[in-house]
Each structure stands twice: as structure tokens, then as C-alpha cells.
Amino acid sequence: MxxxxxxxxxxxxxxxxxxxxxxxxxxxxxxxxxxxxxxxxxxxxxxxxxxxxxxxxxxxxxxxxxxxxxxxxxxxxxxxxxxxxxxxxxxxxxxxxxxxxxxxxxxxxxxxxxxxxxxxxxxxxxxxxxxxxxxxxxxxxxxxxxxxxxxxxxxxxxxxxxxxxxxxxxxxxxxxxxxxxxxxxxxxxxxxxxxxxANAPLAVQAAKEVALRARDLPLDDALRLEQAMLALLATTEDRAEGVRAFTEKRAPAFAGR
CATH class of the missing domain: 3.90.226.10 (2-enoyl-CoA Hydratase; Chain A, domain 1)
Incomplete structure (x- = not known):
């Protein structure tokens, strides 16, 4: 191919x-x-x-x-x-x-x-x-x-x-x-x-999206986008898994949810 x-x-x-x-x-x-x-x-x-x-x-x-x-x-x-x-x-x-x-x-x-x-x-x-x-x-x-x-x-x-x-x-x-x-x-x-x-997939994609979109935004708008994305990620199962894995001293098992 x-x-x-x-x-x-x-x-x-x-x-x-x-x-x-x-x-x-x-x-x-x-x-x-x-x-x-x-x-x-x-x-x-x-x-x-x-x-x-x-x-x-x-x-x-x-x-x-x-x-x-x-x-x-x-x-x-x-x-x-x-x-x-x-x-x-x-x-x-x-x-x-x-x-x-x-x-x-x-x-x-x-x-x-x-x-x-x-x-x-x-x-x-x-x-x-x-x-x-x-x-x-x-x-x-x-x-x-x-x-x-x-x-x-x-x-x-x-x-x-x-x-x-x-x-x-x-x-x-x-x-x-x-x-x-x-x-x-x-x-x-x-x-x-x-x-x-190996990292949390939703967080990785959000980091890329915010970094690229922020290039074309005024600073205040870019910071607001970053804050909104961070708040959204805080509600995910992967965020909870990341905290558990850190506490339990093990590798996280992220699911993209």
C-alpha cells in the first residue's frame, strides 16, 4: 500500500x-x-x-x-x-x-x-x-x-x-x-x-488544542480557554485515576474517559 x-x-x-x-x-x-x-x-x-x-x-x-x-x-x-x-x-x-x-x-x-x-x-x-x-x-x-x-x-x-x-x-x-x-x-x-x-489521552489532546488555539487569541481569551479546559478535565475518570495512581505509587491506567 x-x-x-x-x-x-x-x-x-x-x-x-x-x-x-x-x-x-x-x-x-x-x-x-x-x-x-x-x-x-x-x-x-x-x-x-x-x-x-x-x-x-x-x-x-x-x-x-x-x-x-x-x-x-x-x-x-x-x-x-x-x-x-x-x-x-x-x-x-x-x-x-x-x-x-x-x-x-x-x-x-x-x-x-x-x-x-x-x-x-x-x-x-x-x-x-x-x-x-x-x-x-x-x-x-x-x-x-x-x-x-x-x-x-x-x-x-x-x-x-x-x-x-x-x-x-x-x-x-x-x-x-x-x-x-x-x-x-x-x-x-x-x-x-x-x-x-502513556499519558492521559484527553489531557494530551487538550494540551495540544489549547496550545495551538491560543496562538491566535488575545491573552485574556487564551487564558480563559486554558482555565475552561482545565476545569473540564478535572471532571474526568482519568483525572481521578491519575490521583489514585500517584497515591498508590503505581503506573496509571488511563482509559480516555
Whole structure:
């Protein structure tokens, strides 16, 4: 399958873009399949965190497959704002995403990376938004998120030159959390996802949602949202289980209720 989704018993999903012969580039058909996979991540209560990676050692994802016809974007298509959503294209997915960047992360692949919460990269990974070299701008959230994740001058360098960064520079500027050896990349990403999945799932999703929504809110409104979410979580069974487990000096068994 070109888009693979495996779900383990520990609540961690592994989503793999499996087109290594095309550097994991995506045509319209595969973008639609990727959307279906993320819908399952969003909606399946058995999934608490998801690792996103590419097949092989050459590419995480190089964005749109330039050999495939570019989809038509007329008024009718522009009006279909909820079709084939992705986390980087409007999908409200509060379960954490951990990226394991195993090679080139370019154009639409970089846009997908920018929608991930924790990002690990192999030393040979490269990062870039090259759309201006093809007569476009970075879509699927790339132009918007680059300026939120990076200082203005650095975001503009990526967006306007189309140049790529190596992994060391990406780590230095916080585009990725850390660079790890390729041999241990996937396991370290899965380990991070397992640590997340061991926590109370409703609290984890609330933390992500509040942190992201608060970016666009005035401080008073953001603090009020945080307070309201905290009050709601205080009523959950998982909150009571967390207190019991602490008192009894054992690992909690969270149920997402």
C-alpha cells in the first residue's frame, strides 16, 4: 500500500508514506489516501499518538508528484473546503504527531512536517520549501506555518529562495527537536510517541488544542480557554485515576474517559 497505517496495542500508530521509487511524493490519489489515514488517526480512540515517516532512506516526502497532473482549482473546488483534509491543511487533529524525517523533506513534505508536534531527523535529512522555483507558493500550510515556527528572516529565506537546509541547521533553529542516527531514528520516534501515549489521552489532546488555539487569541481569551479546559478535565475518570495512581505509587491506567 502506498500509504500504510499500523496501530500497535500501546496506542501508537505508525503512518508510512510508501512510494520510495518516487521519493514518497504524492499525487492527488495518494493525497486522498493520506487524508483517509489521518481521519482514522483523528477518529479511532485506540490511537493516542502517531509517528509519521517515509519509506526507505532517501526521502520523508518531497511533496506533490510533479509528473502527475496538477489538480484543477476552480471556484467549485475552492468551495469544497472540507474535502481531503490533512493536519497541515485544515484538519483539526489533536492527537500528537511525531515526525521521523528519514531523508529529503521538501515542499509539501515540509508542509506536513510543520504540522507535526515533535520532529526527529536523520543526519542526512534536508529541508526546504522550493515552490517558488516552480511558479507557486508553499501551500497546504507551508507559507503560513513557516513564519510561525521560525524567525521572520529565516522563514523568508526558505520561502523566497527555495534553498534547502541540512539537518544540523534545522536543529539549530528549532525546526526539528533533534538529529539522531538513521539506524535508531524510527525507534526513537516510536519511543517518544509511546511516552505520549502513556499519558492521559484527553489531557494530551487538550494540551495540544489549547496550545495551538491560543496562538491566535488575545491573552485574556487564551487564558480563559486554558482555565475552561482545565476545569473540564478535572471532571474526568482519568483525572481521578491519575490521583489514585500517584497515591498508590503505581503506573496509571488511563482509559480516555
Amino acid at each position: 502506498p500509504i500504510e497505517l499500523e496501530v500497535a496495542a500501546d496506542g501508537v500508530a505508525l503512518l508510512t508514506l510508501n512510494r520510495p521509487e518516487r521519493l514518497n511524493a504524492l499525487d492527488p490519489e495518494h493525497y486522498a489516501l493520506l487524508s483517509r489515514a489521518f481521519e482514522r488517526v483523528r477518529d479511532d480512540p485506540a490511537i493516542r499518538a502517531c509517528v509519521v515517516t517515509g519509506a526507505g532512506e532517501r526521502a520523508f516526502c518531497t511533496g506533490a508528484d510533479l509528473k502527475a497532473p496538477m489538480p484543477r482549482l476552480g471556484p467549485a473546488e475552492m468551495a469544497m473546503t472540507q474535502r481531503d483534509l490533512l493536519p497541515n491543511r485544515g484538519m483539526q487533529l489533536w492527537k500528537p504527531l511525531v515526525a521521523a524525517v528519514n531523508g529529503h523533506c521538501l515542499a509539501g513534505g515540509m508542509c506536513l512536517l510543520l504540522a507535526c508536534d515533535i520532529r526527529l531527523a536523520a543526519p542526512h535529512a534536508t529541508f526546504g520549501l522550493s515552490e517558488v522555483r516552480r511558479g507557486l507558493i508553499a501551500g497546504n500550510g507551508g507559507t503560513v506555518r513557516a513564519g510561525r515556527d521560525l524567525p521572520h528572516a529565516l522563514a523568508m529565506e526558505l520561502l523566497l529562495t527555495g534553498d534547502a537546509w541540512d539537518a544540523a541547521r534545522a536543529e539549530r533553529w528549532g525546526l526539528v527537536n533533534r538529529v539522531v542516527p538513521m539506524a535508531s531514528l524510527l525507534e526513537e520516534a516510536l519511543a517518544a510517541a509511546r511516552r505520549i501515549a
